Amino acid sequence: MSKPTIRDVSKKAGVSIATVSRVLNGQEGYSKTTKEKVLQVIHELGYTPNEIARGLVNKKTSTIGVMFPTVSSFFFSQLLSGIEEAAQQQQYNVFICNTAKNGERTEKYLQVLREKQVEGILFVSDFMKEPYYEQLIASRMPFVLVSTESMRYPVPFVKVDDRKASYAAVQYLLEKGHRHIGMISGTQGDPIAGTPRVEGYRQALEDYGLPFEASRMYYGNFGFNSGAAGMEQLWEQHRDNLTAVFAASDEMAAGAISACYRLGIRVPEQMSVIGYDNTPLARMVTPPLTAVEQPLEQMGKAAVKMLLELIVKGQVDSRIMPYQLVERDSVQAIQT
Amino acid sequence: MSKPTIRDVSKKAGVSIATVSRVLNGQEGYSKTTKEKVLQVIHELGYTPNEIARGLVNKKTSTIGVMFPTVSSFFFSQLLSGIEEAAQQQQYNVFICNTAKNGERTEKYLQVLREKQVEGILFVSDFMKEPYYEQLIASRMPFVLVSTESMRYPVPFVKVDDRKASYAAVQYLLEKGHRHIGMISGTQGDPIAGTPRVEGYRQALEDYGLPFEASRMYYGNFGFNSGAAGMEQLWEQHRDNLTAVFAASDEMAAGAISACYRLGIRVPEQMSVIGYDNTPLARMVTPPLTAVEQPLEQMGKAAVKMLLELIVKGQVDSRIMPYQLVERDSVQAIQT
DNA sequence: TTGTACGCGTTATCAG
DNA sequence: CTGATAACGCGTACAA
Numbered sequence A, B: 001m002s003k004p005t006i007r008d009v010s011k012k013a014g015v016s017i018a019t020v021s022r023v024l025n026g027q028e029g030y031s032k033t034t035k036e037k038v039l040q041v042i043h044e045l046g047y048t049p050n051e052i053a054r055g056l057v058n059k060k061t062s063t064i065g066v067m068f069p070t071v072s073s074f075f076f077s078q079l080l081s082g083i084e085e086a087a088q089q090q091q092y093n094v095f096i097c098n099t100a101k102n103g104e105r106t107e108k109y110l111q112v113l114r115e116k117q118v119e120g121i122l123f124v125s126d127f128m129k130e131p132y133y134e135q136l137i138a139s140r141m142p143f144v145l146v147s148t149e150s151m152r153y154p155v156p157f158v159k160v161d162d163r164k165a166s167y168a169a170v171q172y173l174l175e176k177g178h179r180h181i182g183m184i185s186g187t188q189g190d191p192i193a194g195t196p197r198v199e200g201y202r203q204a205l206e207d208y209g210l211p212f213e214a215s216r217m218y219y220g221n222f223g224f225n226s227g228a229a230g231m232e233q234l235w236e237q238h239r240d241n242l243t244a245v246f247a248a249s250d251e252m253a254a255g256a257i258s259a260c261y262r263l264g265i266r267v268p269e270q271m272s273v274i275g276y277d278n279t280p281l282a283r284m285v286t287p288p289l290t291a292v293e294q295p296l297e298q299m300g301k302a303a304v305k306m307l308l309e310l311i312v313k314g315q316v317d318s319r320i321m322p323y324q325l326v327e328r329d330s331v332q333a334i335q336t
Numbered sequence C: 001t002t003g004t005a006c007g008c009g010t011t012a013t014c015a016g
Numbered sequence D: 001c002t003g004a005t006a007a008c009g010c011g012t013a014c015a016a
Helices: A008-013 A017-024 A031-046 A051-058 A074-089 A103-115 A130-138 A162-175 A197-205 A224-238 A249-262 A296-313 B006-013 B018-024 B032-045 B051-057 B073-088 B103-115 B130-138 B162-175 B195-207 B224-238 B250-263 B294-315
Strands: A063-068 A093-098 A120-124 A143-146 A157-160 A181-185 A218-220 A244-247 A273-277 A290-293 A319-321 A324-326 B063-068 B092-096 B121-123 B142-144 B157-160 B181-185 B218-220 B244-247 B270-275 B292-295 B320-323 B324-326
Touching: A008 A031, A017 A031, A017 B294, A063 A074, A074 A093, A074 A120, A074 A296, A074 B063, A074 B073, A093 A324, A093 B073, A093 B218, A103 A130, A120 A296, A143 A296, A157 A162, A157 A296, A162 A181, A162 A197, A162 A273, A162 A290, A162 A324, A181 A197, A181 A224, A181 A249, A181 B270, A197 A224, A197 B092, A197 B250, A224 A244, A224 A249, A244 A249, A249 A273, A249 A296, A319 B018, B006 B018, B006 B270, B018 B032, B018 B121, B051 B103, B063 B073, B073 B092, B073 B121, B073 B250, B073 B294, B092 B103, B103 B121, B103 B130, B121 B294, B130 B181, B142 B218, B142 B292, B157 B162, B157 B294, B162 B181, B162 B244, B162 B270, B162 B324, B181 B195, B181 B224, B218 B224, B224 B244, B224 B250, B250 B270
Parallel strands: A063 A093, A063 A120, A120 A143, A143 A157, A157 A319, A181 A218, A181 A244, A244 A273, A273 A290, B063 B092, B063 B121, B121 B142, B142 B157, B157 B320, B181 B218, B181 B244, B244 B270, B270 B292
Antiparallel strands: A093 B092, A290 A324, B292 B324
16 A cells, blocks of 8 residues: 555545645635545545655756765854755755765766756865866756855855955954964865965965965864874974964864863963864864854855755855954963 | 757657667667667767656655754764765765754654655654654654664664663773762753663762762753853862763763863863763864764664665664773873 | 557646 | 646556
């Protein structure tokens, strides 16, 4: 005994499937009596419409796909949370796709998502390579970039201005009197979350008349361990006069703080640390981390809103979201 | 100009849709020449089969749904990571559903998932209430519980033995010489992750001839803030002789450590803290947290494996996953 | 080896 | 008001 179909309902109610469909979709054209009869039978049978069949004729699946390079961190959790929330409000479902930064997996997922007829794709935090773009365009699937953007292709995106946010973080340190600031960057050469943040750092130093010293830069990978490694290296080379470090992610900042603890460096008394993202992790470390915030959840919501608009209108404008500096206890002013 | 269908391919290739279908599905019954011709046209047109239509006839959607009470934390990220990974390997897609611990949302999602014809559901970390169960049973959707279980209903689940894991954590403290141990529990009355862990704590104390004192128990909600609040309260009431605390989640343990920092209590010298879960957060706090580990990713993988088995065989056995104690720096032996 | 035709569960168009 | 019936895109017996 399989699931009841609209036909089972129509038979048992003694009406045509057309009529059942009408009451189901709240359309006009039937007497109160038949409506009640139909509703009655639907209840008895425990009938539920098959959204798949519906989608086939409507050419609408009400689902979108979201592609992440990795899924286990506060950063993506926050983003995902906003995405799911907004999607749910718009009666959309979301397929999660973890590409693991792997090209093959990404292309495979692009293919699968297309076959599953998703109405659009949210491409999160990864570089939009040519094959991805070609595939996306060829399949005519609307998509928007989240927390990333493309220089090469005209694709709508939502992100904060990394350069400015980074500048703000360093400026904050500068205003607190720091003059010997190191930076633990994200992946070297990363055109999205890497270089722009380094640029912001460099620009801030320059605007305060300070030199940019390559030896005060460490290139990590946004992860905790690389943050710790970065702190260690920076400390080793500048233990004489390093008073603050700016990490391009909260995780790296946490790693840096952890390294300080092992190295016997007191934060923030001896070393100020400022992070980037302001994920929930920021307030969980000791001492609580001061960081520039990216409004992750809001970005997630904005992204689906944009995607849906793109789906119906065929175009949308990109959005630059506001960053914000949230002060906690990991930065201390230099005593003069 | 819409997406090409199998019919477009058949026309252009000068064959019937049946033939196209056959080559598409790697079946027998066509000459090498026609096969090549068809493949050729498919390529030219950039044709991709419509999985939705396929599913309609096959009665197979190759998608499952996973329901979380919340999505933004390391705990769920890890679980989700394992789930997505395993699903992907089995050519399944997963819909994420954040119920936000909300009954209405949960029931709504159950309904939607059913309409979307998911083949099964993973119900994570939440209490299986009667209406959920009724709905699930009525819709004949296979489902397995993850990191939770039901006393009332016979539903397959995958989780660790909370009581034993909890016992192990406290025993570890005991073996380190601690005799004045406080506990920061999860939600009071929670039959899954609450009570059992308290029981394990109580049992361990008892087995070591120690009394269970209600004043050394604090009931939080698994979150960071409640962990900090718990530490503060415990400290206020037992500052004379509290040497260790067992937190029922890493986040609460992190909160406790954070509170110690504010209170000027040194961890682990003055206070040992042990957590539960061993999420990535554990190694990110200062000092790194010693904790009992739940193999979250593996649990996620096991869960989809079980679900798929349940789907095909109609039944599966529940699985109790192994816990493990991982030592870091937040616990110190009592000097005697 | 290949094509015809029916069915999957719905929606929607037209008659009646 | 209500009921056939043609799509939707594809798989598959059954024929040829």
